[in-house]
Amino acid sequence: MDSSKKSEEDRNSSAEVETYPEFVVFREGYRAQKVVYHPGETIVETARRAGIFINTNCVQGYCGTCTSVLHKGNVKMRKNKVLTKDDLAGGRILACQSIPITDTCEVKLS
Ligand code: FES
Numbered sequence: 001m002d003s004s005k006k007s008e009e010d011r012n013s014s015a016e017v018e019t020y021p022e023f024v025v026f027r028e029g030y031r032a033q034k035v036v037y038h039p040g041e042t043i044v045e046t047a048r049r050a051g052i053f054i055n056t057n058c059v060q061g062y063c064g065t066c067t068s069v070l071h072k073g074n075v076k077m078r079k080n081k082v083l084t085k086d087d088l089a090g091g092r093i094l095a096c097q098s099i100p101i102t103d104t105c106e107v108k109l110s
Pocket residue numbers: 055056057058059060061062063064065066067082094095096097
């Protein structure tokens with residue numbers, strides 16, 4: 001195998017490695033709380049572990065009760081049956097379905 005082909009494979013395999021933040025920052029007004037993130041947790045699970053309250057109802061991606069705003073970073077939602085494209089473009093996320101996928105993750109609580 002030639003070396004240029006191998007290095008391309010290396011780049012592709014490293015692109016598949018999942019990224020997650022060391023901390024999730026929860027912002028509410030002027031307050032910010034930094035919580036250690038455990039890989040695979042949703043934003044709601046991380047918040048609850050730290051005693052931060054996020055209102056929820058279905059916890060299945062259907063009701064929108066947990067809607068929060070992503071201030072920094074990006075998330076992958078397991079399911080979204082509520083938020084529109086405009087909501088998503090405005091940074092809204094379903095916290096009960098959102099898994100952080102970037103080095104940084106900051107969420108504004110409403
Ligand atoms: S609690 Fe219903 S969508 Fe999150």
